Amino acid sequence: xxxxxxxxxxxxxxxxxxxxxxxxxxxxxxxxxxxxxxxxxxxxxxxxxxxxxxxxxxxxxxxxxxxxxxxxxxxxxxxxxxxxxxxxxxxxxxxxxxxxxxxxxxxxxxxxxxxxxxxxxxxxxxxxxxxxxxxxxxxxxxxxxxxxxxxxxxxxxxxxxxxxxxxxxxxxxxxxxxxxxxxxxxxxxxxxxxxxxxxxxxxxxxxxxxxxxxxxxxxxxxxxxxxxxxxxxxxxxxxxxxxxxxxxxxxxxxxxxxxxxxxxxxxxxxxxxxxxxxxxxxxxxxxxxxxxxxxxxxxxxxxxxxxxxxxxxxxxxxxxxxxxxxxxxxxxxxxx
Amino acid sequence: xxxxxxxxxxxxxxxxxxxxxxxxxxxxxxxxxxxxxxxxxxxxxxxxxxxxxxxxxxxxxxxxxxxxxxxxxxxxxxxxxxxxxxxxxxxxxxxxxxxxxxxxxxxxxxxxxxxxxxxxxxxxxxxxxxxxxxxxxxxxxxxxxxxxxxxxxxxxxxxxxxxxxxxxxxxxxxxxxxxxxxxxxxxxxxxxxxxxxxxxxxxxxxxxxxxxxxxxxxxxxxxxxxxxxxxxxxxxxxxxxxxxxxxxxxxxxxxxxxxxxxxxxxxxxxxxxxxxxxxxxxxxxxxxxxxxxxxxxxxxxxxxxxxxxxxxxxxxxxxxxxxxxxxxxxxxxxxxxxxxxxxxxxxxxxxxxxxxxxxxxxxxxxxxxxxxxxxxxxxxxxxxxxxxxxxxxxxxxxxxxxxxxxxxxxxxxxxxxxxxxxxxxxxxxxxxxxxxxxxxxxxxxxxxxxxxxxxx
Numbered sequence: 001x002x003x004x005x006x007x008x009x010x011x012x013x014x015x016x017x018x019x020x021x022x023x024x025x026x027x028x029x030x031x032x033x034x035x036x037x038x039x040x041x042x043x044x045x046x047x048x049x050x051x052x053x054x055x056x057x058x059x060x061x062x063x064x065x066x067x068x069x070x071x072x073x074x075x076x077x078x079x080x081x082x083x084x085x086x087x088x089x090x091x092x093x094x095x096x097x098x099x100x101x102x103x104x105x106x107x108x109x110x111x112x113x114x115x116x117x118x119x120x121x122x123x124x125x126x127x128x129x130x131x132x133x134x135x136x137x138x139x140x141x142x143x144x145x146x147x148x149x150x151x152x153x154x155x156x157x158x159x160x161x162x163x164x165x166x167x168x169x170x171x172x173x174x175x176x177x178x179x180x181x182x183x184x185x186x187x188x189x190x191x192x193x194x195x196x197x198x199x200x201x202x203x204x205x206x207x208x209x210x211x212x213x214x215x216x217x218x219x220x221x222x223x224x225x226x227x228x229x230x231x232x233x234x235x236x237x238x239x240x241x242x243x244x245x246x247x248x249x250x251x252x253x254x255x256x257x258x259x260x261x262x263x264x265x266x267x268x269x270x271x272x273x274x275x276x277x278x279x280x281x282x283x284x285x286x287x288x289x290x291x292x293x294x295x296x297x298x299x300x301x302x303x304x305x306x307x308x309x310x311x312x313x314x315x316x317x318x319x320x321x322x323x324x325x326x327x328x329x330x331x332x333x334x335x336x
Numbered sequence: 337x338x339x340x341x342x343x344x345x346x347x348x349x350x351x352x353x354x355x356x357x358x359x360x361x362x363x364x365x366x367x368x369x370x371x372x373x374x375x376x377x378x379x380x381x382x383x384x385x386x387x388x389x390x391x392x393x394x395x396x397x398x399x400x401x402x403x404x405x406x407x408x409x410x411x412x413x414x415x416x417x418x419x420x421x422x423x424x425x426x427x428x429x430x431x432x433x434x435x436x437x438x439x440x441x442x443x444x445x446x447x448x449x450x451x452x453x454x455x456x457x458x459x460x461x462x463x464x465x466x467x468x469x470x471x472x473x474x475x476x477x478x479x480x481x482x483x484x485x486x487x488x489x490x491x492x493x494x495x496x497x498x499x500x501x502x503x504x505x506x507x508x509x510x511x512x513x514x515x516x517x518x519x520x521x522x523x524x525x526x527x528x529x530x531x532x533x534x535x536x537x538x539x540x541x542x543x544x545x546x547x548x549x550x551x552x553x554x555x556x557x558x559x560x561x562x563x564x565x566x567x568x569x570x571x572x573x574x575x576x577x578x579x580x581x582x583x584x585x586x587x588x589x590x591x592x593x594x595x596x597x598x599x600x601x602x603x604x605x606x607x608x609x610x611x612x613x614x615x616x617x618x619x620x621x622x623x624x625x626x627x628x629x630x631x632x633x634x635x636x637x638x639x640x641x642x643x644x645x646x647x648x649x650x651x652x653x654x655x656x657x658x659x660x661x662x663x664x665x666x667x668x669x670x671x672x673x674x675x676x677x678x679x680x681x682x683x684x685x686x687x688x689x690x691x692x693x694x695x696x697x698x699x700x701x702x703x704x705x706x707x708x709x710x711x712x713x714x715x716x717x718x719x720x721x722x723x724x725x726x727x728x729x730x731x732x733x734x735x736x737x738x739x740x741x742x743x744x745x746x747x748x749x750x751x752x753x754x755x756x757x758x759x760x761x762x763x764x765x766x767x768x769x770x771x772x773x774x775x776x777x778x779x780x781x782x783x784x785x786x787x788x789x790x791x792x
Contacts, residue, residue, distance in 0.1 A: 041526070099778075109525075115708060118773065122705075122769050123766070125697075126764065127767070246697065309544070312537060
């Protein structure tokens with residue numbers, strides 16, 4: 001029986017990765033939910049928009065590196081995020097002006113919006129592949145680890161170590177900062193309140209003098225910030241690969257719906273629900289259990305509920321179950 | 337009659353384009369494109385039944401396509417006897433366990449009233465069943481996968497003729513659609529789209545990772561064909577005679593006998609690949625025509641009118657006593673079965689089953705673009721959409737390359753922009769498809785050939 005080591009194993013291999021992955025999903029899920037609440041459609045271009053923002057961060061990182069700029073121990077990418085966000089917002093506003101606004105004024109059904117967003121997805125994907133190509137790119141520089149397993153073992157004298165990658169710490173911290181600023185904005189400022197009013201009841205909001213153009217503009221600005229930061233954080237943590245972002249869109253949708261689509265706080269938690277579920281279900285508990293049980297009872301099998309191949313399938317199954325039992329999501333659909 | 341003129345004109349342009357490919361590139365490429373166009377047409381007929389007739393948005397096309405492909409492997413491949421001996425019993429036991437779980441759950445749901453206890457017992461039955469399944473299946477799967485893993489490592493199929501698998505593919509896809517329809521059809525339109533997209537991902541990931549079933553990502557190659565093999569044709573007397581007869585004028589121009597023989601050999605090789613593709617074209621064309629006749633008849637039957645009524649106004653149709661849930665489920669099954677058939681046709685055409693290649697981009701969204709571009713609710717439009725979009729999907733890269741070379745011809749060969757653009761020519765297909773979809777949605781939302789409303 002070695003309780004402390006067991007906890008540390010679990011912490012190192014499930015909790016930390018799940019927190020980081022969950023943060024990345026949460027940012028994307030809030031993006032989906034915000035678009036759904038204010039502009040009222042499921043945006044199938046989500047993943048590729050995130051990829052588009054990240055692409056500029058990658059290109060600018062390479063440029064800054066060639067100039068010799070840097071943040072020392074922190075990755076240069078953090079420095080490029082503001083510029084990438086600006087380009088991203090510009091792209092989103094152009095798309096909105098030439099594509100989405102027409103259907104918004106016509107008050108098209110959501111299905112038509114969804115199909116249009118599929119068109120945007122194709123175009124965005126093409127632009128990304130034409131500009132940067134489909135290959136795998138790493139753009140992380142600076143310090144890679146905050147705590148290494150060996151250092152931790154030496155420090156504490158335990159048999160198991162904790163590894164904390166700097167990208168994981170950055171992901172969690174940046175997500176918390178961005179999300180708290182966003183919730184403060186939505187709940188405490190006048191513009192945020194007007195956005196919530198617009199998403200609750202469009203006609204009433206228009207009657208009380210809220211400018212719909214401004215609401216849409218602010219929504220795209222927030223969406224651009226969330227998409228770019230979420231995308232860059234994911235790219236830093238894993239690596240930048242355009243088509244992975246398209247695949248990531250699916251768990252992001254799952255997170256948004258599980259949390260209750262249209263509810264940003266639900267989406268935020270939904271991201272973590274999906275991430276923890278994926279990692280807890282596909283983690284092999286053999287090492288964890290072997291610390292808890294006496295030696296002669298050590299298990300032979302890996303004690304894995306599902307193989308890691310089914311990582312995505314887990315989140316999708318959760319989504320299907322939620323849709324069946326409680327279609328409005330865990331946090332019932334109070335819109336924004 | 338004016339309507340028909342449009343249709344005929346559109347199809348003639350399409351066929352003309354394919355003939356152009358035949359003249360400028362090669363006849364083999366043109367026929368490959370034509371075959372894929374026909375397969376896409378079957379898929380669009382399926383998607384059009386769901387979206388155009390009934391307004392159901394199904395983003396799970398990829399899942400049914402993959403299932404149709406799986407059917408080809410399960411039906412036509414020779415059974416691996418050794419694998420059945422070592423692990424067949426476990427797999428059969430698993431099937432019985434699954435059936436038992438379903439019956440127990442059904443029994444509990446029917447027998448007891450809605451309560452917390454019922455929910456918990458259903459959940460525990462399912463969880464216990466899954467654990468039991470894993471325990472039973474694990475040794476069997478391990479044994480099966482270790483039987484000659486480089487070549488087999490799976491149970492194999494039934495060794496039946498490959499054409500039979502097309503029907504099985506449709507049946508498999510239809511029964512899956514029944515399950516999904518029961519689960520998801522109550523959802524609102526955009527939720528249904530997301531749910532079907534994700535369920536399709538689950539299906540493909542199961543096919544990819546369950547190697548005992550169809551070798552997963554290791555692929556199954558060398559599937560049976562309903563057409564003769566090139567190599568057999570090249571050695572058969574009558575085929576060589578046929579080629580000689582067709583090309584006699586060309587052959588007569590060559591004087592030396594050895595040159596003549598060489599030219600003839602080359603012609604036979606080319607002709608054999610064209611002949612095989614023509615066989616496939618004939619088969620696919622038959623399927624498309626049969627489906628077209630059936631779906632056209634259905635569209636203008638009382639049933640088709642009922643479907644359109646449900647699509648256009650659910651409440652009104654419901655008030656007239658139409659059972660909307662039942663009709664939606666039926667049309668969901670029918671459409672999916674046709675997509676499954678197309679999936680089986682595609683794998684038969686390729687001769688190999690590669691689960692890793694099933695991506696939502698190619699097998700769901702492109703098919704949807706085909707339906708929207710061609711014309712929703714009109715079968716001629718949907719088929720045309722399949723042709724046009726597939727043609728663009730294949731030919732966008734060569735056309736883009738040509739245009740890039742044209743516009744950058746004043747730049748030197750080593751210019752960075754030019755090199756980069758030429759390297760990224762294959763990706764212009766996404767751009768073409770995306771912009772095409774956006775333009776059609778904006779300026780001609782009813783598609784190239786719009787739905788024809790017949791007043792009766």
